[in-house]
Amino acid sequence: MKYRTIGTDPKTRREVSVLALGAMLFGSRTDEDTAFAVLDRYVEAGGNFIDTSDNYAFWTDGGQGGQSEELLGRWRRSRGIGDEIVIATKLGARPLAPGTSYVDNAEGLSAKVIREAAERSRERLGVDRLDLLYAHIEDHEVSLRETVEGFAELVAEGTVGLLGVSNHAVWRVERARSVAAAAGLPGYEVLQYAHSHLRPRYDVPEDLFPDGSLGHAGPDLLGYLREEPGLTLVAYSPLLKGAYTHPDRLPADFDHPGTPARLRVLRDVARETGATVNQVVLAWQIGGPLPILPLAGVSSSAQLEENLAAVDLELTERQRARLDAAH
Numbered sequence: 001m002k003y004r005t006i007g008t009d010p011k012t013r014r015e016v017s018v019l020a021l022g023a024m025l026f027g028s029r030t031d032e033d034t035a036f037a038v039l040d041r042y043v044e045a046g047g048n049f050i051d052t053s054d055n056y057a058f059w060t061d062g063g064q065g066g067q068s069e070e071l072l073g074r075w076r077r078s079r080g081i082g083d084e085i086v087i088a089t090k091l092g093a094r095p096l097a098p099g100t101s102y103v104d105n106a107e108g109l110s111a112k113v114i115r116e117a118a119e120r121s122r123e124r125l126g127v128d129r130l131d132l133l134y135a136h137i138e139d140h141e142v143s144l145r146e147t148v149e150g151f152a153e154l155v156a157e158g159t160v161g162l163l164g165v166s167n168h169a170v171w172r173v174e175r176a177r178s179v180a181a182a183a184g185l186p187g188y189e190v191l192q193y194a195h196s197h198l199r200p201r202y203d204v205p206e207d208l209f210p211d212g213s214l215g216h217a218g219p220d221l222l223g224y225l226r227e228e229p230g231l232t233l234v235a236y237s238p239l240l241k242g243a244y245t246h247p248d249r250l251p252a253d254f255d256h257p258g259t260p261a262r263l264r265v266l267r268d269v270a271r272e273t274g275a276t277v278n279q280v281v282l283a284w285q286i287g288g289p290l291p292i293l294p295l296a297g298v299s300s301s302a303q304l305e306e307n308l309a310a311v312d313l314e315l316t317e318r319q320r321a322r323l324d325a326a327h
């Protein structure tokens with residue numbers, strides 16, 4: 001395994017494995033035995049960066065989520081897991097009532113929600129402190145200052161370590177970080193956005209992001225990352241939810257002329273290296289000039305093995321240049 005530091009403050013920063021494990025569907029679509037086997041193997045291979053959220057996976061049973069955190073709590077207890085494993089979670093997008101969604105009924109990012117939701121997450125996970133807590137989606141009703149101060153209070157109390165943000169317009173991230181810095185408070189240091197080798201169009205409206213695909217790490221976010229060395233991008237859905245293996249799963253926003261060109265180079269490099277396309281994508285993210293940590297979910301141990309092997313796949317400068325340039 002290889003490792004990378006997330007965060008800058010010596011009191012809260014952590015060394016995490018360059019491949020993060022997504023636990024979104026653990027305890028719902030992925031049964032407990034399979035999830036425990038995957039988690040055990042991930043840790044055995046040196047993995048120590050696991051991702052969940054207080055709302056995973058509400059859409060699988062029409063509830064409010066929490067199954068993933070609860071499963072991780074049971075796994076931690078049964079294995080005697082302590083501080084060595086970094087479990088990141090998120091708040092803000094939990095539906096306020098069963099049968100509803102974050103699209104129009106999310107808990108949001110008020111100071112009260114931040115305090116109460118973080119406490120519930122700590123209970124479900126069975127931890128005194130959340131290693132990394134993200135604001136999951138934007139809240140347009142609450143001021144950025146309230147959100148910034150709400151998170152900072154928990155850091156000051158020691159119940160939260162690092163702060164992160166997901167699916168926010170880059171200007172909001174910058175504004176929130178400025179508000180925090182001006183007040184001498186901790187700000188977001190880990191950015192979680194969708195990112196893979198294939199690039200989406202940004203003009204396909206979604207329910208959640210009516211302005212376009214806000215959840216994707218676009219050129220503005222990557223440029224921000226380049227300017228701010230203290231930030232890390234945690235790249236969610238790096239394998240496009242299995243679409244490299246099952247092309248019928250490719251979402252509509254990837255249906256454009258750039259996709260076949262990038263797929264061609266991915267397949268060429270996979271052939272040259274003897275790796276799979278999934279592995280080339282992950283190795284390209286891990287070994288690039290920007291601090292990008294792929295966060296992949298798996299539904300089996302075999303998928304995990306394939307993804308773990310990508311950590312040791314070294315692409316040549318020439319292969320990387322071809323992957324970068326394809327469009």
Ligand SMILES: NC(=O)c1ccc[n+]([C@@H]2O[C@H](COP(=O)([O-])OP(=O)(O)OC[C@H]3O[C@@H](n4cnc5c(N)ncnc54)[C@H](OP(=O)(O)O)[C@@H]3O)[C@@H](O)[C@H]2O)c1
Binds near residue numbers: 025238245306
């Ligand atoms: N911040 C956010 O808003 C947000 C949004 C989405 C996800 N996330 C986080 O990111 C994590 C990963 O995201 P994701 O599950 O959407 O996308 P992903 O990691 O791109 O896709 C995971 C799926 O891809 C397939 N897969 C994985 N490895 C494979 C392999 N080696 N060969 C073939 N298929 C493979 C599996 O699908 P099958 O099970 O169908 O085989 C697996 O469930 C989540 O667990 C969650 O923690 C965050």
